Amino acid sequence: MIPILSLADLEAKIDAFDPIYYAKTRNYIDGGVSYLSPYLSRGIISLSQIVARLKNRGFSLYEVESFVMELCWREHFQRLWQQHDPTLALRQEQQDVLHRQQLPLKIINAQTGIEAIDKGIEDLYQTGYMHNHLRMYTASLVCNHYQVAWEVAAPWLHFHLLDADVASNHFSWQWVCGANANKLYFANQENINKYAKTQQKHTPIDVTYEAISALKLRGEMNSFSFEFSFLKQSEQTLHIDPKLPNCVYTPYNLDPLWHAETKANRILFWDTDFWQAFPVSEKVQNWINALGKHNIEGLQIYYGTLADLQILTKETPTFCKEHPSTKKYPFLLEPRNWLLPDVEVVPVSFFSFWKKVQKHLLKNWKQH
Numbered sequence: 070m071i072p073i074l075s076l077a078d079l080e081a082k083i084d085a086f087d088p089i090y091y092a093k094t095r096n097y098i099d100g101g102v103s104y105l106s107p108y109l110s111r112g113i114i115s116l117s118q119i120v121a122r123l124k125n126r127g128f129s130l131y132e133v134e135s136f137v138m139e140l141c142w143r144e145h146f147q148r149l150w151q152q153h154d155p156t157l158a159l160r161q162e163q164q165d166v167l168h169r170q171q172l173p174l175k176i177i178n179a180q181t182g183i184e185a186i187d188k189g190i191e192d193l194y195q196t197g198y199m200h201n202h203l204r205m206y207t208a209s210l211v212c213n214h215y216q217v218a219w220e221v222a223a224p225w226l227h228f229h230l231l232d233a234d235v236a237s238n239h240f241s242w243q244w245v246c247g248a249n250a251n252k253l254y255f256a257n258q259e260n261i262n263k264y265a266k267t268q269q270k271h272t273p274i275d276v277t278y279e280a281i282s283a284l285k286l287r288g289e290m291n292s293f294s295f296e297f298s299f300l301k302q303s304e305q306t307l308h309i310d311p312k313l314p315n316c317v318y319t320p321y322n323l324d325p326l327w328h329a330e331t332k333a334n335r336i337l338f339w340d341t342d343f344w345q346a347f348p349v350s351e352k353v354q355n356w357i358n359a360l361g362k363h364n365i366e367g368l369q370i371y372y373g374t375l376a377d378l379q380i381l382t383k384e385t386p387t388f389c390k391e392h393p394s395t396k397k398y399p400f401l402l403e404p405r406n407w408l409l410p411d412v413e414v415v416p417v418s419f420f421s422f423w424k425k426v427q428k429h430l431l432k433n434w435k436q437h
């Protein structure tokens with residue numbers, strides 16, 4: 070369902086995307102969402118490249134604001150990650166937690182009894198994708214009703230997502246359970262039925278809006294301790310030409326245009342220290358590797374530690390892109406593209422951040 074695309078195919082997909090229909094339907098599970106996150110999270114294309122394409126199609130910012138605002142969530146979370154550790158609560162600790170070690174088997178086995186959520190989890194295992202609202206429904210059920218700590222649940226979803234991104238994932242789980250928001254997010258069965266187009270009744274969450282915020286499903290916990298381990302792929306020997314510079318790509322940066330004109334050793338580096346802390350499944354790894362190889366000629370895949378890579382690349386200059394996961398790399402770190410390039414203090418509130426981005430975009434949109 071999520072194909073391996075070249076940059077040109079991706080650009081064609083973006084040019085065919087209808088941002089107006091998106092604004093009307095994006096909350097529905099079968100709505101006109103973009104399915105861009107697997108490519109965006111991998112850095113194949115940047116948010117500013119997408120916005121530039123929308124501008125070129127003649128849209129005003131007002132017309133595409135709903136879509137651009139959603140894109141901005143990614144930038145906000147990436148900016149927050151530059152300043153805050155996403156494994157720690159951003160605003161306050163989650164309240165009323167009963168389970169700090171384990172996830173309910175019902176979640177892992179897609180047997181919550183809520184059709185839309187169970188189907189969403191099954192599809193996640195199959196495709197590596199889940200609609201934003203299903204992520205929110207699932208996270209709310211897990212954290213706000215089953216009373217599981219977000220720190221236990223977030224790695225489970227992250228493990229299976231093609232768009233696995235520690236900032237978007239962990240800060241979103243925190244947003245749902247109140248660790249990164251002033252209130253908790255709730256959805257009752259009626260709300261889920263509306264957006265998932267199901268007609269289910271008499272489920273544990275088939276209660277009124279007044280009742281849902283107090284609903285604790287304590288008896289639902291048949292827990293299971295799940296170990297997500299990062300499977301280190303078989304060692305590969307790098308063939309490094311010592312006369313050429315090195316371009317180190319990561320699963321967060323597979324930009325095909327980056328140093329495209331330079332003759333270089335091109336290495337997709339799976340930093341095993343980082344990915345052991347934030348594991349993704351073998352299926353996700355294979356998809357990312359295939360996407361990288363499809364877009365970057367001569368790309369070699371390397372699993373190892375930073376120290377190992379340094380030994381192999383020490384002869385010539387080594388370039389890498391700035392990212393929280395590459396902060397400590399002793400390479401020539403180059404900037405990423407941003408919607409808002411200069412921001413010193415990142416507001417914790419998304420809407421304060423969005424106001425800054427909106428002002429900046431509006432200024433440039435008018436000049437266009």
Ligand SMILES: Cc1cc2nc3c(=O)[nH]c(=O)nc-3n(C[C@H](O)[C@H](O)[C@H](O)COP(=O)(O)OP(=O)(O)OC[C@H]3O[C@@H](n4cnc5c(N)ncnc54)[C@H](O)[C@@H]3O)c2cc1C
Pocket residue numbers: 095101102103104105106107109110139140141142143146199200201202204205208226227230232233234235237238239241242245
């Ligand atoms: C619990 C939870 C976990 C999540 N984990 C991840 C994750 O690991 N990786 C990830 O990329 N997104 C994550 N998201 C955000 C969001 O669900 C996905 O980005 C979105 O569903 C991707 O589908 P799409 O590209 O079709 O989205 P669209 O609705 O078409 O949105 C367009 C783009 O806007 C951005 N966007 C929209 N909503 C968000 C958001 N809440 N946070 C960040 N970016 C957003 C994405 O880049 C997305 O591709 C999570 C959300 C929740 C609630």
